[in-house]
Each structure stands twice: as C-alpha cells, then as structure tokens.
Amino acid sequence: MNRFINDNKDNWQRLEDLLGMIRGGSLRGLSRMEVRELGQLYRRAAADLAIARAETRDPKLIKYLNSLVVRAHGKIYRAEGDGVSIIKRFFSTELPQAVRAASRFTTISFLVFMVCAVASFALAYSDQTFSDMLGLGDIQTSAETDSRWWLSLNQGNQIGSSAILTNNIRVAFFAFALGVFFCIGSIYIIAINGVMIGGVLGVCYRVSPAFGTELVNFMVAHGVVELACIFIAGGAGMAIGYSIIDPGDLTRSQALKRNGVQAAKIVIGCAVFLVVAGVIEGFISPSSLPVYVKYATGILTGLAMFGYLFFAGRNPQNEA
Numbered sequence: 252m253n254r255f256i257n258d259n260k261d262n263w264q265r266l267e268d269l270l271g272m273i274r275g276g277s278l279r280g281l282s283r284m285e286v287r288e289l290g291q292l293y294r295r296a297a298a299d300l301a302i303a304r305a306e307t308r309d310p311k312l313i314k315y316l317n318s319l320v321v322r323a324h325g326k327i328y329r330a331e332g333d334g335v336s337i338i339k340r341f342f343s344t345e346l347p348q349a350v351r352a353a354s355r356f357t358t359i360s361f362l363v364f365m366v367c368a369v370a371s372f373a374l375a376y377s378d379q380t381f382s383d384m385l386g387l388g389d390i391q392t393s394a395e396t397d398s399r400w401w402l403s404l405n406q407g408n409q410i411g412s413s414a415i416l417t418n419n420i421r422v423a424f425f426a427f428a429l430g431v432f433f434c435i436g437s438i439y440i441i442a443i444n445g446v447m448i449g450g451v452l453g454v455c456y457r458v459s460p461a462f463g464t465e466l467v468n469f470m471v472a473h474g475v476v477e478l479a480c481i482f483i484a485g486g487a488g489m490a491i492g493y494s495i496i497d498p499g500d501l502t503r504s505q506a507l508k509r510n511g512v513q514a515a516k517i518v519i520g521c522a523v524f525l526v527v528a529g530v531i532e533g534f535i536s537p538s539s540l541p542v543y544v545k546y547a548t549g550i551l552t553g554l555a556m557f558g559y560l561f562f563a564g565r566n567p568q569n570e571a
Contacts, residue, residue, distance in 0.1 A: 300317055433496055
C-alpha cells in the first residue's frame with residue numbers, strides 16, 4: 252500500500268492543484284494543456300480509487316480518493332454542461348477568432364462582389380439590353396412610375412422582417428455551403444448577388460436618379476451588416492473549399508474537418524447578425540425616419556460589428 256501511495260501521490264497532489272486553480276463553474280482558469288492534464292489525472296485518480304477499494308483496507312485513503320474524484324468529476328462535468336459559459340465563450344472568443352482566421356477569404360468575397368456590382372451597375376446604367384437580360388423590367392417600371400415597393404414593409408413589419416430575415420439567412424447559407432465545391436460555389440453566389448444589386452441600382456439611376464437615391468437611403472441602414480454577413484459567410488465557404496484544394500500538412504479529411512468546424516461557427520454568428528439586419532430592414536429602413544438616422548444606423552451598426560470581430564477574443568499567443 253505504501254508503494255501504491257508513493258507511486259501516485261504526486262499525481263493526486265497535481266490534480267488537487269489544478270482543481271484549486273479553477274474559478275467558479277468553468278475551466279477558464281486553466282490553459283488548454285492544463286485542461287487536458289486535468290482530464291488525464293481525473294481518469295487516473297478514478298482508476299486508483301477502484302484499485303484502493305479492491306486491494307486495500309485503508310478507509311482514509313479510500314475516502315480521500317473518493318473525495319478527490321468527486322470534486323474533479325463535479326468541476327469537469329459542471330463546466331461542460333454550463334450552457335451560459337459555452338455561449339459566452341462562443342461569442343466572446345471563438346466567433347471573432349474564427350472570422351479573423353478566414354479574413355483573407357472574406358476579403359476575396361468582398362472584392363468579387365464589388366467588381367461584379369460595379370460592372371453590373373455601369374452596364375445596366377448605360378445599356379437597357381443588359382438590364383433586360385437580368386430580368387429587371389419590373390424594377391424599371393417601378394422607377395418610371397415612382398413606385399417605392401419597399402415602403403410596403405411598413406404595412407406589416409413583423410411579416411416583412413421575418414421574410415427578409417429568412418431570405419438573408421438562406422443567401423448566407425448558400426454562400427457558405429456551396430464553397431465545398433472548390434470555392435466555386437461561394438464565388439458564384441457572391442458574384443450573382445453583386446450583379447443583381449448593382450444592376451438594380453443601375454436601372455434605378457438610369458431612369459430616375461432621385462428614385463435611385465431613395466433606394467440607397469432605404470438600403471443603407473441594414474445594408475452594411477447584411478452585406479458584411481454575406482461576405483463573411485462566403486469567405487467561410489471558400490475556406491472549406493480551399494482546404495480541399497490545399498490541405499497543407501494535413502490530410503484532406505483532416506483539413507476539411509478543422510476548417511469545417513471553424514466555418515460552422517462563422518455561419519452561426521452570421522445568422523445572429525442577420526437577425527439584427529432583418530429587424531432593421533423591417534422596421535427602420537422603410538420608415539419615415541430622417542435620412543441621417545438611417546445613415547447613422549448603418550454606420551454605427553457596421554462599426555460595432557467590425558469592432559467586435561476585429562478586437563474581441565484577441566490572444567497574442569494564438570494570433571500572430
């Protein structure tokens with residue numbers, strides 16, 4: 252028994268030390284290596300308790316090991332089951348870190364959108380044949396008759412907001428999910444959205460600059476967050492597709508799994524941001540509020556979103 256105690260007492264003491272470092276009901280007081288070590292020592296202590304019960308008759312040793320195992324079990328599984336801590340960690344650390352890790356693909360997504368949108372605007376503005384090819388006849392008719400279709404959202408904000416939100420999340424999901432086809436699917440969705448938005452604005456400004464300006468005034472309050480989410484989701488999709496093209500030192504399945512987990516976090520975050528954009532688009536964008544309020548809403552929500560994604564959860568050791 253003395254040999255058994257001497258061989259294992261350092262492990263038990265180390266487990267006690269780690270348990271003493273835990274703050275509250277989470278494992279945030281420990282590093283990743285220490286969390287892994289905690290799990291290993293817990294399993295070893297549980298095995299030692301079984302041995303002590305079977306091969307020794309020392310009640311003090313059994314009581315001590317039982318208490319140690321119970322404490323470790325409570326800390327580990329209470330932390331794992333703490334939904335509030337999981338959600339807090341996701342939004343405070345995991346989501347912004349995942350977005351920053353895919354920033355180069357988000358930048359590509361933004362550039363693809365801008366090139367397509369600017370080109371489509373120029374073509375639709377100068378050539379009606381191009382806008383007809385895009386099927387924007389109804390938009391042109393609305394501009395010619397000064398029919399501001401977006402104002403109808405004020406007649407039923409809850410329904411309008413829900414429909415807009417569903418559509419935005421669907422677009423973001425497709426921009427993400429189709430990236431698995433070697434990035435091409437994400438690029439296609441981003442490009443199509445750029446072509447359509449640029450084309451609509453081109454038609455409106457060609458027919459009536461005042462009407463086009465009214466449309467921009469409608470879009471600006473929600474558009475910053477909404478478009479940013481689509482760029483970010485598209486970037487996440489491209490990250491998955493690129494992991495298949497160039498898995499680096501990992502196998503393709505390993506790279507796909509690693510980037511897939513990160514990309515899924517991004518899409519969940521985008522869905523939350525799009526809820527905010529959908530509410531703004533249903534309630535503020537079509538309202539009679541002054542134009543400067545709508546511009547301020549778009550600018551401030553954009554600054555808040557990008558500030559959060561850029562600064563939150565920064566860890567110099569993990570993000571060089």
